[in-house]
Every structure is written in structure tokens, then in C-alpha cells.
Amino acid sequence: MEFLNPAALYALLLLPVLLIAHLIRRPPQRVYFSSLLLMREFAGGSRAGRSGVPPIFFLHLLLLTLLLLALAEPSLTSRAVNIALVLDNSASMQAVEGGQSRFQAGLAEAENILRGLPAGARVDLYALAPHLARIGEAGLRPNDALKRAAALKPLDVGEGAVDHGAELPRLAHENGYGRLYFVTDHPAEGQSATLRVITVGRPQNNLALTSLQVERAGLDAPRLEARFEVRSFSNVEEKFQLNIKAGGKIIATRAYTIAPGKSVDASLDGIPAYPFYEGEIAADDGLPLDNRRFAVAPPTDGIKILAISPRPGGLDSLRAIPGVDAQMIAPEAYRKGKFAPHAVEIFQYSAPAGLPDVSALLILPPSQNPLVRVADGAGSPIVTGWREGHPLTRYINFSLFRPSYARPLKLGLNGQAVIDGVDGALAVAFERDNHRYVALGFDPLPFLGQRNLPMSIFTLNLLQWLSGSQSSSVGTGTPLNTILSRGATLLGPKGEKLDRQTAALYQGIYRISAGATEYLAVNFDNAAESDLRSSTPIRISEAHRAGGERPLAALLSPYLLALALALLMLEWFINPRPAGKAA
């Protein structure tokens, strides 16, 4: 027999209270009677024994015990010999509570489960991150599974967008597991006999360094600045200190205060040049992992642009921008691959067949483009809104921002509108695989210069943001083969050589060796994992709770409740109510 809600068994600690209540109950009523002659012989039948506890106490005790046991939802189970143990080794399991991490607490729970299994039981061990996968061979003995589980470590990777409440029962059903234990820090809503969610950890306050970039102050400026964002997942106001480290020392530091649930965006100027940087917030919070973040320095030379246009002369103005090295080609030449290495591609009135492997800007793209849907015909060039705080909209007075021609853009699956017009978006931007893409429904380049200052600032913002991708980082869990060029080797944060078929599982500075050594910042980037106060609950639907569990488990709660009800009626009949009057 097992309990689906074992926490309710703590309520059994209330039973001594019942004894105390009986012991301190009102003393028996003192009643005079004419003669006790006829009562002496059954005076021994007084139900208050030597201990002062009447027999009705034991009935009350049984009644209360049954009710509490029913609350714990006992189930009669045939001992499952084929079980699965799924360990949540995602980043949030690194959260520390009481001197040990959630993952260590989960391992202790797993050890309890495995040690409670019969000798013939077979265990399949699964890890949740980077994706749900079995660890080791199938059908491990409990002791072997315990050893393998002890060798696991939590990764710097968040969980995928998987509905565990549906996925895990499916896994149990497909593999014929009699029981699937899921040790995680997510709470569970509902339980079933097959899927047992064992939750570890408590809600905690946490701060997360969610962004860190070291960029040049301008396209041609040698000065570097560090831009960062810190989010609060705390319910109190927190103070923290941000340190920027490079070359083994702290090169910049500043203290901040952050309100509950808010974020802080700030920048630190005067950052000296180093190959890579580490940002760290010094705060005593739940998850140390998201207190650190890494960034690499932007390239020292200017930005190399490949401009593709049916009228390449229209892009000549790009060459007037300091620090920009632009090559103008026609779309046919682009399709033939006749161009020099570059960091940014600008397509004017044209578009590539697919997303290019570098950052790209699409100016008035045709309807056949891989980025956005373009409305038919011209639209109003009036700007109705823009995204505050976005690097593309910095320093721009939008009351003076007036394109002469615009075609509204419709958002596709990717991207977000940065500038909105009357008929749709005028600028759409998004990032993928360490590259940045922008689509514009107007052409800013003919107006470059003093004649249209807002448009010029916007152009400079565009080029700076697109070139900034060279110093941006990738998130943990990103497949390495999408980052590495052919023939390059990759060393992990601790100098270990990594297989390009795997994913970046730990955050840090990775070294890419392909001739010269390049640096790649890999950062944990999952706000859901950083939020230790409100973990998403695992909802076990009724269908999964009922499906295929009856042969293994029979809930005893209804029977216990029925028995308790019968005892209550029995108590009602045999336990007299207190007398209304004294004889």
C-alpha cells in the first residue's frame, strides 16, 4: 500500500491532541442518587478506565485515523517491478537551499525510492535536460541506477517547452512502466498511481543577469561600453553590485537597487579592451548560475558590409559612414557567390532565398522573402509607435522621423515590430543563432546625412546593432554544429574538447580553434528557470490519471471514508449526548 498524498500523513501528529482533549475533558457530572445498592455490581463497567481514557476515545481515535488516512489517499498497488526514474537536471535544480542544491535533494529522494524497490525491480533512468533522454542502458538494477543517478550533474540548460503532465504518462505507457517517478522542482497538480511527481525545493527570491553585451560606443569609436540587464524574481526590493571582470580582475563595478519584479537596464562606460568579459552580480539569492554572464569583445576593425541591390549605386552613401567597408553587388552576383567576406548583408529591393548565415538587413523586400510578409501597395509612412529601449530606436526623435514612402510589413512567425505605422509594422527585427535580422518597409539610405538627421541616426543604429551580433552570445543548449565552421574545433569553458554534434551544456567562454582562436560566450538564458518563486506546475490531466492505472492501483480513500462514516454513525448511537438536566 502506498500513499498518493503522503504529506497528509503529517496530520497524524494531531492524534495526541485527541488524547489530550479526552484527558482534560470535563470531569464527570456529580449526581446524587437514592441508593447505589443496585449499581455497585456494574460500576466496574464504567468506561473510564484506570488511565482515565474512556473506550469511546479509541473509537474517536480510529475515526480520526481513518479520515486522515483517507486524506493521504492510500492505494493498494501491485508492486511495480518495471519503473522509470526521471531526474530533473535543468538549471533551476542548481538552486541552493539549506546548504544543498535542489538536485542533491532530488537525488536523496531518488535514493529513497530506489532503496524501497524490491530486488527484482528494473529501473530506467532518465534525465530531463537538455532533452528527455534515458541515461545508460534499459532495465538497470536499483543499485546501478542509484550509481548512475549519483553521477549526474545539473546542466546550465533550461527545460524545453514540454508538457510533462502529458509527455511523462505517454512515456510510461509506451514503455510499459508500472510506475514513473519524476523528481523535479515543479509542483504537481493532481497525482496518479503511475506518475508520481516528487517535488523538491521551496520558492526563493532570485536575481538574474539576463543580458550582458560589450559594444563599441559608435561604429568607429574605440571606446567600449558594457550594457546589461538584471531582472528581479524577488518579492522584496534587492540591492546588488554588478562587477565586470576581465583578465582575472574586476575592471568595472557599480551598485544598484532593484524593485520587486522589475528589471534594471544600465551601461558601464570606459570598459578596457579584453578578449572576453565576465559579468557578475554579487547577491545572496537562490540560483548562483544566473548571477554570471559572459561576453566577448567586438571586432576591432570596422564593419564589412555586403550590399545587394538591383541598383547598387543607390547604396553608395554607405561608404560615407566612418568605419564601414561596403561592397556593392547585384543580386545575380550574390546568387553566384562572387563577393568578399563580410559581417552584414544589406538587401535593397531584393531578398535572399533563405536566411543568410550573417546578420542581414532587408530594405523594402519583395513579397518572396524569408523574413516578413509584405503588404500589397504603398501605405502611410506615418509612424504611430515604436519600441522603447530597443537599440534601433535610441536617440531618435520620431516626431521628425518621416519616411517618404512605406510599404507596411506583416509579422511572420519570427520577429517583433520595432516601428509601427498606420497600416502595419515599418520595421521588424529578430535574432536567431547569434545573427540579427531586420526588415524595413521604407528605405532610409537615400537620406543619409545632415538633411534628415533622425533617419541618419536610425541608419547608424541599424548598422551598429547588426554589427553587434559579432560580440553577442549564444544560449546554453544551442547545438554546436550551428556555431562551428567546418574543420573548427571547440574547447569548453574548462578546456575540454567538445563534440560538435552535442550542445553547449554549460555557460562560459568557449574557444573556437580554426587557425586563429576565437571566443564564444555561452550564457544560460531562461527566465522561466530563473523564476524560483512561481515554477510552472505540472498538470496531470484526468485522462492521464485514469488511463491504465486501475490494474496497478486501487484507491482506498472511498472505502476509508465509508468506514469512517459508518463509525461516525456507530459513535452517534452508542455515545450518549451529555444529559440536559441533572437528576
Added chain:
Amino acid sequence: MLPPPFSADFLNRLEVLRLRTRKEVLSNQPGAYTSPRRGMSLEFADYRKYSPGDDPRYVDWGIFARSDRLYVRLYREEVDLFAYVFIDTSASMGFSSPREKFIPACNIALALSYVVLANHDHVRLHALSEANPSSPFYRGRNRILDLIAFTATLSPAGAPDLGVSLGKQLKNIHRPGKAILVSDFLVPPESYRHALNLLRAFNLDIAAVQVLSRVEVDPPFAGELRLVDSETPEELNLCWDDATRRAYRERLERHNRELQSYCHQNGIHYSLYVSDEELSDFVLKTLPAMGLFK
């Protein structure tokens, strides 16, 4: 003005009753009860050979004609009755209140006394208590007021032994008659047997009236109780439930059956009166039915 239930109608109905005795009584005054002595009543008793000096009026001339011998007819002497009414005044008679049990017991004693007084017989009330007070012999129906005044002086108290108290009272009784003992008889069988045997030893014709209150027959208790004896400091812890109630009632019925059986075996009239019954019904219906009245 007599207290209830002694209404005019009740008294009129009592006046037609007369106590029945199973034994012959002795007295010096003529009355309605048979004496063992020969006397002048109309009830034939025996023959005796004529002796000189016998009144020739009592010679049975029929026997003389048949046998040529002289016999005289002897007749029973009929004398008046001396009735002794004993009222148990122990503390248990005051349970649950004097009005509940003791006053009904006194009223029974007074009703029976009035029957005796109305027949111009002698009656005396005895209180079975530690002080053992008793009234004088009264005769004549108007003396009921004296008896009422006597009972008004009584109150249930103490824990006198029934036999011992009765023994003290019997020291003042010198002629046989009718003894009526009114008590709850909630004493051990040895005690009431001792008391009744004392009355038998004094050659008294005995009637026992057991008076119980409804609370004693069916106690309205419930739950955990600490019962205290009204006569002794004895205490009992009880959980009064249906089982206890049934056991008590069985025990009381067995106790009463034993008392009734003992009375039956020893020629004692026995009757049980539960105080919530109508007193007039008990006196005018129940007691005549058991043969206490002629």
C-alpha cells in the same frame, strides 16, 4: 382543609374500606375484627359441654334432642383493630425531592390510617429514623388531622438501619394488630428480611408498601457520571448508556421480585407504588386488588 389528595370524594371512598387481617387480634373493646378469644359475636366458633352456671340461652337444644346431652354454643369475640403504620424516613426517601417520594409515602400511610380511623379502630404512625418518633394511638376519623400534623414534622434524613429502627419501635408495641411498612426497600435483602421478621415475631399481620420515584425506576442519566449515595458518602463512577440503563432496570426488577417473593412466602401483603401514579388509584384499586381491604 386537608391537603391533596385528601379531597372529600377520596375520603368518602376510603371510609367504605376496612383493613383485612389474616390473623386474629386482641383487644379489650368490641370491634369488627376476630379475636382468638370466645365472646359475644354472632359468628359461631365451637361447642362445649354444658357446665353449671352457663347461660341456658346458649344451650343447643337440637343436639340435646338428638343425643340427650347438653352442649352450649360458643361464639367468637370481635374486637377493634390496632394498626401500626411505619414510615421509612431515611434520606433515600427524600430522593430526588421529598415531594417526589417521601410525601407520597406519607400520603399512603395517611390514607391507610384514615381507613383505620374511619372504622373506629386504633392507629399509630411510627417514623423509622434515628430519633424514632411515633404518634399516639388515634381513633376516630377526625384524628386524621393529628396524623397529618405528625407527618408534617417528619423529614427524610440520615441512614438508619431498617431492622434496628423497627426493633426500637416494636419495643413500644404490646398487642398484636396490623403492621404496615411503607419504605423504598432500597436496602440489602438481609436488612429488609430482618425488619419483616421482627414484625412477624411480634405476631403482627404485615403489609409492605414499596414506594419508588420514577427517577429511581428509570434514571434520566446520560454520559459520564459520578453518582453519590444519598445516605452514605459512597461514590461510583459510571458511564450511563443504554447498556447500563438496561442493567440497572434488570437489577431493580430482580430486587423487587426478591422482595415480593419473600413477602409472598411469609404471608405479607406487598405492593409497589411508583410516585408518578395516581395515589387514589393505588389506594382504591391496587391495594384492594391485592387483598389488603375487606
